[in-house]
Amino acid sequence: MNNLFVYIETEGGKVADVSLELLTKGRELADTLGCKLEAVLIGDGVAHLVPELAQYGADKVWLAEGKELSPYRTLPHAAILCGLIEQEKPQICLMGATPVGRDLGPRVSSAMHSGLTADCTSLVIGDHKDAKTGKEYDQLLYQIRPAFGGNIIATIINPDCRPQMATVREGVMKKEFAAKPGAGEVVKVDWQKMTSEADFVVKIIERHIEERKINIKNAGIIVAGGYGMGSRENFKLCFDLAETLGGEVGASRAAVDAGFTEHARQIGQTGVTVRPKLYIACGISGQIQHTAGMEDSAMIIAINNDPEAPINRIADYTIIGDVNEVIPRMIKAYHKNSK
Template structure:
């Protein structure tokens, strides 16, 4: 069987993005399951300490295309380099981060290679499949598991016939784990100049600036999150008040964002951010799978909901049956009273 490849994104600081390191950790496990090698694809320019950073994640080969025209990322040159590489290497599985880069690049690559791609997987496993229609047994397929239909169902997707099997995964979904600090792989340099054509530079970057979103819920230890049940933008102020006092961040469900209560940058879930805080307080959130997928790894979950049957309560450590507008002011009051 052929190897597992992970496309590694280069950050502004010329290092490798966290999401890619998480995927290398997952890729290493899959490679061990399948007894194949793990290979990293890095396309950029002057990436710092590349080998020292990646080998400890269990990387056997780093394919590195280093050229000033390859950084910052643009779609076509990266697509061309990857397609050339894959035509030679025939990967079994390829993983991309479900970022604005991965979600731009992976579909273009999949279309060119005519292979399957599954977006925003929340779990990846190896398994066998028997196709009843053709009476064919497929061994060791990649099971790509993702919520679909707005998070109302969970689908397991497979690519029985085509290779590579490709998937994107959001940041924070897989766990970043070193494999062995002494692990050593080898470096394969790709000569990008010999591959790239003039048409690959049809899109040029005129200007780019970081607008670091002030909202950083991903790294928050405590998150107070609100759903449609919060009821209004005004009621969300209570959540901000509690967050201020606890040193927490305010998150939201998709329904709350769609209703315009808060900005999209706060959305937790499959189409938002995946979080693992010490404490997650879900206020007026019913708990669709697409939301749970982004927060069910939280160490402690408290649900405040008027509906005792809200699905979120089933993964909560504590459920307070009550109205958000009524409960939160008292949480603030008793926190102040007891914290001194």
Template sequence: MAEVKNKNLWVFIETDDQGSAKSVGLELLVPGRRLADKQGGALVAVVLGNNTDAAVAASAEHGADEIICVDQPELAHYTTDAYTKVMCTLVEKYGPTTMLIGATNNGRDLGPRVSCRLNTGLTADCTALDIDDETGNMAWTRPAFGGTLLAPSLCPDQRPPLGTVRPGVFKKEEPVAGRTAPVTREHVDFAEGEIRTQLLETICETAGELVDLENAEIIVSGGRGVGGPEGFAPVRELAAVLGATVGASRAAVDAGWISHAHQVGQTGKTVGPKVYIACGISGAIQHLAGMSSSDVIVAINKDPDAPIFNVADYGLVGDLKVVLPILTEKIKQAKGL
């Protein structure tokens, strides 16, 4: 466990191989601001990578009070060993009160490793962050299945408590151009062989379709109720007239009707579009966890008791195979298509 030396709240700013900040870190500066103010500490962006000037500048423009930056070639590409060592070294030296990590694949690789080395608690995939009024501790809320749906967890004794948050849960703010923040630079030495994994090759997946659910304004999603791979045709047609992205529930993905890239929910993407249209999706908790922060939710389902109706702003009990083509046609007419 690391000693707490101040009330500062840290946000890990993950960078890509070019040294630019990944979006989720900048998103986390939003709740980070609120929590740091509540705790009376500074909001510190921790930027790790190589050639990170752009990420440092972006962190300042997105509201960080201070920046700690470790910029060295060993960090150009993420490795568990290098990033864990650097992060633990920084935490022990500076003693923050809390740290937020984006739940990217790398963030989810790093978080548990750091929490274990520091012997402190980590809460994964938080959907809400707050300060517990009674104890002043961070309250991390995440979906859980142990009897009910959401479980705020506290880490009352070990420090600093850590939490990961998935991309898309918070929306980043507009940057303030030219805003700067003081930067503290650190360097961590590595012995020969200390980084045990070796990247042999990167395979970019451009063959499959690129599905940008996180930034979609409208999403039309299909679930078990679409009935088969061909059942996605009316879903796609509705999406096409709306300029929407096609999403899917785990049931539809697991059945092999549509690729995993479309999956919304606990094991897929977390989304927050302006409009989410759920077609034949019952609304399993895992799915709700990934889309319930959408501005407007429309649900079409045959089953009047489907839990999706609990979160829907507009629900229709009906057969999507009949409803979707009519809806698509009506929208086409209205748009003059």
């Protein structure tokens, strides 16, 4: 009872990276709280994934299997997760800030009347004293996220409602085997009792999901373009530089919103979090929305015509100038000096 739940997302018979990242974080939080880490695994033919969940620290796996449960649909998965929450009363429930988690989380939080914080960048256990009532709370989950376009960082708590729910984007937390694997004790869920016919009224009639083609998360060198690239045409310079240096292309949200490139390349709070050895930010001003997703890069080079741009403050090198002039010069210098 009062343990920590992680909702496990699967696609194509594999556990999503974000779920393993959350287990890693969940293990740490559960150790701090002195509670168990429990995975909720809902799908069809997913039992073989249990050992992997244990490796990442799951003490227990709630397993709900059935043909009707795959692919993911909102209502049955929400009904099962709510059923388990009512039965087990976990203190915390975490899920990925993916299309699935962002569809499921709010539905469950509304049904449980518990708060949900979206897109957390950090989760920490801490105490709280209510300023008005003087009531003290031990060991709450601090749900920390940038807000208001990334101009502020807010710490959100749910003092009185359980479970404390949060979603986290892929790549924000690190994925590591647990120091000591969890027991991975499997408990089969009698999900038919938790669902009704009405939970199956939405039918999936067609589905095309592709393996992800763009993988900027694991790239060693990233050339990221921002709104300052000016146009979709100019943005191609980022691809030229990335190709020359053997890297991948990323983008700020402003560049994606402006249609310079596709969403899969978006880096930041509402995109992917990356930690390459070299990050070249081209025409990116550096709102925290973006820097939250790249500030741990080993080396940052910022190219910007604004000497006051916030990105310059976290950069190791800043090149002040027009990206359309700087990038071709970098390509030329690389060809001249590399063997």
